[in-house]
Amino acid sequence: xxxxxxxxxxxxxxxxxxxxxxxxxxxxxxxxxxxxxxxxxxxxxxxxxxxxxxxxxxxxxxxxxxxxxxxxxxxxxxxxxxxxxxxxxxxxxxxxxxxxxxxxxxxxxxxxxxxxxxxxxxxxxxxxxxxxxxxxxxxxxxxxxxxxxxxxxxxxxxxxxxxxxxxxxxxxxxxxxxxxxxxxxxxxxxxxxxxxxxxxxxxxxxxxxxxxxxxxxxxxxxxxxxxxxxxxxxxxxxxxxxxxxxxxxxxxxxxxxxxxxxxxxxxxxxxxxxxxxxxxxxxxxxxxxxxxxxxxxxxxxxxxxxxxxxxxxxxxxxxxxxxxxxxxxxxxxxxxxxxxxxxxxxxxxxxxxxxxxxxxxxxxx
Amino acid sequence: xxxxxxxxxxxxxxxxxxxxxxxxxxxxxxxxxxxxxxxxxxxxxxxxxxxxxxxxxxxxxxxxxxxxxxxxxxxxxxxxxxxxxxxxxxxxxxxxxxxxxxxxxxxxxxxxxxxxxxxxxxxxxxxxxxxxxx
Numbered sequence: 274x275x276x277x278x279x280x281x282x283x284x285x286x287x288x289x290x291x292x293x294x295x296x297x298x299x300x301x302x303x304x305x306x307x308x309x310x311x312x313x314x315x316x317x318x319x320x321x322x323x324x325x326x327x328x329x330x331x332x333x334x335x336x337x338x339x340x341x342x343x344x345x346x347x348x349x350x351x352x353x354x355x356x357x358x359x360x361x362x363x364x365x366x367x368x369x370x371x372x373x374x375x376x377x378x379x380x381x382x383x384x385x386x387x388x389x390x391x392x393x394x395x396x397x398x399x400x401x402x403x404x405x406x407x408x409x410x411x412x413x414x415x416x417x418x419x420x421x422x423x424x425x426x427x428x429x430x431x432x433x434x435x436x437x438x439x440x441x442x443x444x445x446x447x448x449x450x451x452x453x454x455x456x457x458x459x460x461x462x463x464x465x466x467x468x469x470x471x472x473x474x475x476x477x478x479x480x481x482x483x484x485x486x487x488x489x490x491x492x493x494x495x496x497x498x499x500x501x502x503x504x505x506x507x508x509x510x511x512x513x514x515x516x517x518x519x520x521x522x523x524x525x526x527x528x529x530x531x532x533x534x535x536x537x538x539x540x541x542x543x544x545x546x547x548x549x550x551x552x553x554x555x556x557x558x559x560x561x562x563x564x565x566x567x568x569x570x571x572x573x574x575x576x577x578x579x580x581x582x583x584x585x586x587x588x589x590x591x592x593x594x595x596x597x598x599x600x601x602x603x604x605x606x607x608x609x610x611x612x613x614x615x616x617x618x619x620x621x622x623x624x625x626x627x628x629x630x631x632x633x634x635x636x637x638x
Numbered sequence: 639x640x641x642x643x644x645x646x647x648x649x650x651x652x653x654x655x656x657x658x659x660x661x662x663x664x665x666x667x668x669x670x671x672x673x674x675x676x677x678x679x680x681x682x683x684x685x686x687x688x689x690x691x692x693x694x695x696x697x698x699x700x701x702x703x704x705x706x707x708x709x710x711x712x713x714x715x716x717x718x719x720x721x722x723x724x725x726x727x728x729x730x731x732x733x734x735x736x737x738x739x740x741x742x743x744x745x746x747x748x749x750x751x752x753x754x755x756x757x758x759x760x761x762x763x764x765x766x767x768x769x770x771x772x
Contacts, residue, residue, distance in 0.1 A: 327698050333698075333729070398651055402650075405660055416674065419677075419730065420675075420728065423727070423729070457650055460646045460649070464643035464646055464647070465643040465644060466640060466641065467644070
């Protein structure tokens with residue numbers, strides 16, 4: 274009998290495929306993984322504590338810095354929680370603009386996912402194309418609010434500014450090209466045999482495991498559970514739009530890739546409908562200059578590109594929140610890494626980590 | 639057929655190899671910033687400014703340090719308008735808070751520097767320098 278001994282390998286915190294500063298302690302038996310322990314905290318900034326010292330309006334720029342590749346969705350989550358707490362009615366036009374921006378940001382975020390998955394698997398060319406196309410969306414946001422990543426565009430009670438004609442034409446232009454862009458990804462990556470071999474039947478996460486861990490978002494849907502807050506707990510006029518929820522079957526890396534790829538076309542459908550039916554009227558509700566929500570607490574959830582973005586805000590009746598807790602989807606989804614890696618090879622850790630799609634700014638908060 | 643996917647992928651890259659370039663040669667060629675772009679240094683229009691300090695109050699990260707002096711006619715003047723760019727979140731709240739539209743960004747994105755102290759500047763002082771240089 275050959276005697277084998279397990280050993281520990283540290284992956285990260287400075288590793289190109291950890292999407293930031295994440296350290297993973299791998300316990301290995303030869304090439305096989307026995308255990309994978311994510312060790313985080315390298316990007317902790319204490320945002321939850323910082324928010325306690327700021328007024329409700331001043332908290333907003335900090336939510337940009339949680340999940341920095343989909344800041345619009347974080348803005349939306351925070352604002353809708355505060356609006357629920359202070360009972361502010363958002364005008365219909367603002368709700369539609371919010372939907373357009375959140376969905377555009379979802380597409381941008383999924384493009385980052387495809388690009389980083391490709392580069393993690395060694396296909397550098399596959400990264401360049403989605404990143405080039407994402408730049409078109411960032412151009413739209415730059416025209417809209419003057420920032421490429423930290424938007425602070427969605428405000429308490431509405432949005433910062435109305436949609437200009439130029440921005441609408443830029444969005445139309447982008448949507449017209451999106452089908453070609455997705456076709457290009459299919460040609461480059463989806464059809465590629467090496468890409469398929471690396472992703473199919475690896476890092477399987479069953480529906481039961483995913484639900485037990487509290488996984489949400491595209492990862493849960495890839496395991497075959499139809500749970501999308503845009504349909505199941507509608508907010509921000511999502512009930513007005515007709516779209517479907519792509520589901521996976523097995524819950525392997527391939528399903529997680531395909532679900533996100535299909536979600537991009539669904540998001541485009543929503544944006545088209547929202548632009549076509551954009552109501553006229555105000556883009557900002559009447560919000561007092563000093564916002565003092567009544568005593569109490571609120572938990573509000575929205576569907577971000579990575580899952581359920583939840584804000585739990587406790588108000589003591591003053592202009593500053595007493596406590597803010599943020600449910601960050603990346604943080605909770607990262608728990609699945611251990612289950613997804615056990616029994617697979619070292620090379621599959623990179624693919625598993627990539628399909629979880631964690632953003633360290635959000636994991637560490 | 640095994641390997642067909644690879645060839646299709648190669649065809650995509652080959653098509654783009656002869657296509658239009660997406661990149662610009664940066665230091666020689668610069669992309670213009672948008673109208674709404676927020677970044678660079680703050681420009682203070684002292685003629686418009688009423689020294690109300692609302693901008694400093696709106697700032698989430700206390701990046702603005704202002705001193706106001708009152709002259710013999712009991713009129714308020716901005717003596718120092720110190721912007722600590724190292725603390726700035728570039729959220730635009732100061733510009734939006736201004737009731738008289740006295741604040742704007744200079745839209746210069748090349749604002750990296752060697753020393754941390756160089757990130758801090760005085761907008762009033764910058765105005766004086768500009769006046770001197772015409």
